Amino acid sequence: MAASTGQAGADAQAAVAVEVNLGDRLFRWGTAAFAAGGVITLGAMAVEMVRASALSLSHFGPGFVTSTDWDPVRELYGALPYIYGTLVSSLLALLIAVPVSLGVAILLSELAPPWLLRPVSFLVELLAAVPSVIFGLWGVFVLTPWLRESVQPPLQSALGFLPFFKGTPRGFGLMAGGLILAIMILPTISSVSREVMRAVPSTLREGALALGATRWEMVRTAVLPYARSGIVGAIILGLGRALGETMAVTMVIGNRAEISASLFAPSYTMASVIANEFTEATGDLHLSALSEVALLLFLVTVALNIVARLLVWRVSRVSR
Amino acid sequence: MSAPSEPYLRRRIVDVAARGLCVLMTVLAILPLLSLLGYVLKQGLGALSWSFFTELPRPVGEVGGGMANALAGSAILVGLACAIGMPVGILAGVYLAEFGKNRFGNAVRFCADVLSGVPSIAVGVFVYTLVVLTMRRFSALAGGVALGILMLPTVTRTTEELVRLVPDTLREAALALGVPKWRAILRVVLRTALPGIATGMMLAVARAAGETAPLLFTAFNNRFWSASLDKPMASLPVQIFTYAVSPYDDWHRQAWAAALVLVAAVLVLNVAARLVVYGRTAR
Amino acid sequence: MKRLFCLLAAVAAAAAGCKKEDGAAPAAPAGPIELQGAGATFPYPLYSKWVSEYQKIHPDVRINYQSIGSGGGIRQVTERTVDFGASDAPMTDAELQKAPGKLVHIPTTLGAVVVAFNLQGVTALELTPELVAGIFLGQITRWNDPKLAAPNPGAKLPDTAITVAYRSDGSGTTAVFTDYLAKVSPAWKEKVGAGKSVKFPVGLGAKGNEGVAGQIKTSPGSVGYVELAYARQNNLPYATLKNKAGKVVAPELAAVSAAAEGALASMPDDFRVSITDAEGDAAYPISSFTYILVYQDQQDARKGAALASFLWWAIHDGQKFEADLFYAPLPAELVTKVEAKLKTLTSGGKPLPAPGGAGG
Numbered sequence: 001m002a003a004s005t006g007q008a009g010a011d012a013q014a015a016v017a018v019e020v021n022l023g024d025r026l027f028r029w030g031t032a033a034f035a036a037g038g039v040i041t042l043g044a045m046a047v048e049m050v051r052a053s054a055l056s057l058s059h060f061g062p063g064f065v066t067s068t069d070w071d072p073v074r075e076l077y078g079a080l081p082y083i084y085g086t087l088v089s090s091l092l093a094l095l096i097a098v099p100v101s102l103g104v105a106i107l108l109s110e111l112a113p114p115w116l117l118r119p120v121s122f123l124v125e126l127l128a129a130v131p132s133v134i135f136g137l138w139g140v141f142v143l144t145p146w147l148r149e150s151v152q153p154p155l156q157s158a159l160g161f162l163p164f165f166k167g168t169p170r171g172f173g174l175m176a177g178g179l180i181l182a183i184m185i186l187p188t189i190s191s192v193s194r195e196v197m198r199a200v201p202s203t204l205r206e207g208a209l210a211l212g213a214t215r216w217e218m219v220r221t222a223v224l225p226y227a228r229s230g231i232v233g234a235i236i237l238g239l240g241r242a243l244g245e246t247m248a249v250t251m252v253i254g255n256r257a258e259i260s261a262s263l264f265a266p267s268y269t270m271a272s273v274i275a276n277e278f279t280e281a282t283g284d285l286h287l288s289a290l291s292e293v294a295l296l297l298f299l300v301t302v303a304l305n306i307v308a309r310l311l312v313w314r315v316s317r318v319s320r
Numbered sequence: 321m322s323a324p325s326e327p328y329l330r331r332r333i334v335d336v337a338a339r340g341l342c343v344l345m346t347v348l349a350i351l352p353l354l355s356l357l358g359y360v361l362k363q364g365l366g367a368l369s370w371s372f373f374t375e376l377p378r379p380v381g382e383v384g385g386g387m388a389n390a391l392a393g394s395a396i397l398v399g400l401a402c403a404i405g406m407p408v409g410i411l412a413g414v415y416l417a418e419f420g421k422n423r424f425g426n427a428v429r430f431c432a433d434v435l436s437g438v439p440s441i442a443v444g445v446f447v448y449t450l451v452v453l454t455m456r457r458f459s460a461l462a463g464g465v466a467l468g469i470l471m472l473p474t475v476t477r478t479t480e481e482l483v484r485l486v487p488d489t490l491r492e493a494a495l496a497l498g499v500p501k502w503r504a505i506l507r508v509v510l511r512t513a514l515p516g517i518a519t520g521m522m523l524a525v526a527r528a529a530g531e532t533a534p535l536l537f538t539a540f541n542n543r544f545w546s547a548s549l550d551k552p553m554a555s556l557p558v559q560i561f562t563y564a565v566s567p568y569d570d571w572h573r574q575a576w577a578a579a580l581v582l583v584a585a586v587l588v589l590n591v592a593a594r595l596v597v598y599g600r601t602a603r
Numbered sequence: 604m605k606r607l608f609c610l611l612a613a614v615a616a617a618a619a620g621c622k623k624e625d626g627a628a629p630a631a632p633a634g635p636i637e638l639q640g641a642g643a644t645f646p647y648p649l650y651s652k653w654v655s656e657y658q659k660i661h662p663d664v665r666i667n668y669q670s671i672g673s674g675g676g677i678r679q680v681t682e683r684t685v686d687f688g689a690s691d692a693p694m695t696d697a698e699l700q701k702a703p704g705k706l707v708h709i710p711t712t713l714g715a716v717v718v719a720f721n722l723q724g725v726t727a728l729e730l731t732p733e734l735v736a737g738i739f740l741g742q743i744t745r746w747n748d749p750k751l752a753a754p755n756p757g758a759k760l761p762d763t764a765i766t767v768a769y770r771s772d773g774s775g776t777t778a779v780f781t782d783y784l785a786k787v788s789p790a791w792k793e794k795v796g797a798g799k800s801v802k803f804p805v806g807l808g809a810k811g812n813e814g815v816a817g818q819i820k821t822s823p824g825s826v827g828y829v830e831l832a833y834a835r836q837n838n839l840p841y842a843t844l845k846n847k848a849g850k851v852v853a854p855e856l857a858a859v860s861a862a863a864e865g866a867l868a869s870m871p872d873d874f875r876v877s878i879t880d881a882e883g884d885a886a887y888p889i890s891s892f893t894y895i896l897v898y899q900d901q902q903d904a905r906k907g908a909a910l911a912s913f914l915w916w917a918i919h920d921g922q923k924f925e926a927d928l929f930y931a932p933l934p935a936e937l938v939t940k941v942e943a944k945l946k947t948l949t950s951g952g953k954p955l956p957a958p959g960g961a962g963g
Contacts, residue, residue: 035424103349104345122594130530141564144821268808275536298442301437458684540669543667544667
C-alpha cells in the first residue's frame, strides 16, 4: 500500500479505493443486517402472538378481560382473575419495594461513606443476579412457612377485621407472591434510581449544602425533585419486571384463579397460568386463550417499558 | 458559643432520623439476600457429593442419583445461546456505535430496550411456535434460541456503549495508516473494547444460565445424557423447579445442591465482570 | 420473520443432519434409539422404573419420559412433538379426531387415586362419598366438623381449617377423581363436572401429582387427591372409602384389581373405559387404568419397533415391578387383548417386526 509515483501507482491507488469502499459497504450492510435482527425478532414476536390469539380474540372479544370464568371443560375463558392476581401482587410488591429501594438508593448515592458503598452496592447487585427459580425455592421452604407461622397469625389477630387479613393463614398466596416480587424488583428500582440521582449536577447539591441544609434536606430539596421523573421511571421499570416474573411467583402464589380481597388468599398470575397450562392445553381455544394472555402481558410490559425509558432518558440526558 | 436554636435541633433530628431510616431500609433489603444465601449454602453444602456431579437421576422415589446431565445440559444450552446471541449482539452493537446515528439506529436501540423488558415466558411461547412446532420436537436448539434472544439486548447495548467509549484517536490513527474502515473497526476498535464486551457477555451469560420459564416449553427436560441439538435437554434451573415442587425429600436436597451450584456460577460471573471493570478503571 | 425462520431452519437441518442417523439407513447398524414420551404423572414412578430397568436389558434404547400431566401427554402426542403420550383419562372422540393419525390406547397398569391428608395426630380416616364431595366442594371446612367425626369416632380430629389441594395442570388423575365424584354426588356433577381441568370450588393448585403431594406434605391441615404411589412414597396417610356396595375399602392392590374385574366383560375394543365407582364388595371406588398413546401407523419403522418391543416388555416382564411401587398388574385376559393390539401396529402400512420375538 505504499504510494508510488506514476500511472501504475495511481491505478493501484484507485483499485484500493474501490476495494475499500466495497469492503466498507459490505461491512456496514452486514452489521446493519445483524442489528435488524433485534427489530425482526421483536416484530416477529408481536405478529406471532397476535396470530396465535386470533381465535380467542374473535371468540371472546373485550369480554376476555372482564370475565372470571376460566373453564376448559365448558370452553369458557376469561382472564380477569389472572389480571387481578398479576396487578395486585405487583402493586403489593411496589408498595413494599419502593420505600425500601429509595432508602437504599439515597444511602448509596448520597449518604454512604466509601467503605460502606462498595460492599452494600455489591450485595444489592447480587440480589439482582440471583435466578428467579432459586428465589422460588427459598420461598417454598423458608418464606411461606415463616409467613404461615410467624407473620400471618399475628396479623390476623391484630388486624383481622380488615378484609385484607381474613381467611386461613397458609403461607402460600398473594402475600407471599407480593413479598417475593418486592425482593426481586428492589435492585432494579434502586439501581436505576441511583443512576438518576447520580445525574443530578453536583452544583445543585453543593448549593444546598452551602446554604446550610442538612444532608437530608439537601437530598430532599436538591436531589429528589430533580430526579423525580427518573425515579418514577425506575418504579415503572420495576413494575414491568414484576408483571412478567414467572417462576418465583408460580411456586408460592397458590395457583388458584379466584378474586379475593384477602392477602392470605391464593391467587394466580398471567405468567403463572401460561407456565402451568401451556404445554397441555389441548383445545385450540384453550391454547389461543393462553396466547392471548401472553399477548396482553407482552403489550403491557412493552408499554410500561417505553414510558419508563422515556422518563429515565429525560433526566439522564439533560444532565450529561 | 451559644446552644443550637430550637429549629436547628429539630432539623438535626429529622436529618438523623431520615438517615437512620435509609440505613434501616438497606438492612431490610439485604436481609432476604443473606437469608437466601445462608439457606442455599447450608442446605446445598450438605447435599453436595461426588455422585451429585457425576450420576444421572434415579427412578422416581429412589434415593440417590445426581444431576450430571442437567449440569452438562445447562452448559450446552448457555453455549448455544452465546453462539446465537454473541455474534448477532456484538455486530449489532458495532453497527449502532459506528453507523447508528440515524433513524434506523434509533429504531434498533428502541427495540433492544423493549426486548430486554419482555417477560421471558413470552419469549418461550414465541420460540415454541417458531422452532418446536416447526421441528416437531422439543430440542436443545429451541432452548438455545430462546436464551439467545434473552441475551441479545444486553450484549447489543453493552457492545454499543463500549465501542463508543473507544477514543476516536485510535480510529483516526488506523485510518491514517490506510487501513480500510471495516478492518479498523474489527481489528482496532473492537479489540480495544473487548474486555468491556466480555464483561457484558458474562452478565448476559449469568442471566441466561438462571432462566427457567422459556426452557419449560423449548428444551423441555431429559433424564439422560444428551448432546444432540435436536433432542430435549436437561438444565439446572428446570431440574431445580421440578425437584422443589415435588414431595420427595431427597429431591429437595438435590434441589438445594443444584441451587448452590447455580448461585455460585452466577456469583463468580458477576464478580469476574466487576473485577474486569475495576481493573480497567483503576488504571 | 422469514429470514429468521430460514436461518433457523438451516441450522436445524444441519444439526439434524449431523446427529440423526436412525431411519436413514435401516440396513446399517445405527446408533442408540431415543424415544421421547410425555404425559401422565399418575404412573410416573412406575414408568421411570421401567425405563431404567429396560435400559439395563437393552442398553441401546433410551426412553426419555417427562411427566407433565395427561393433558400435556395428549397434546404433545397429537402435535407429534413426542413419540408416545401417556394419559390416565382415555382420549375423548373429539381429541382423537384432532390427531393427524389414528391413536391407539395401550393400557399399561392399574392404580388408585387416594385422598391423602396431613393432619396432626391423625393417621387413619374413613370417608363416605358424600364426605369426599363435601370436602372438595368446600361445604365441610373444618376437620372437627361433626359429619367427619361420625364415621371416625376414635380419631381426635382437631379444630383446624381444611386446605384442599388440587391439580392446576390438565390431569388424568383429576379426570378420574372428578369422574368418581360426578358419579356419586349430583351436586358435584352439577356444580363442577368431570374432566382433566375443572374449576375446583376451593383450595390451592399444584402442578402434577408431585406438586399436590408436595403441597399436602408441607401444609398442615391439607387434603388432596393423589395416586397411591405418591402417598406411599412420601408417607402421607390416606383415607379408606365406602364403595358402591357399601363396604369400606382401603386402596390396596387387590381392591384395585377387583375394580378392574368388573369392567373386563364389557371392555371395548379400544380399551377406553372408566372403572370408578365399580361394582363389587372388594372394589376400591377410585381406581383407574392408565394408558400409553401411540400412533397406529408409526412414522419411523425402527423407532416404532423399539416402542412396540418396550410396550410388550412392559405388559409382561414390566408387571413384576408394579407391586413394590403400589400399582396393580393388568388382568391376564386383558394382557392377551393388548398383545393382539400391539401386533396390529404398523409403519408405512407394513406391520412392525413382531414384538416379543427377539429380545422381548
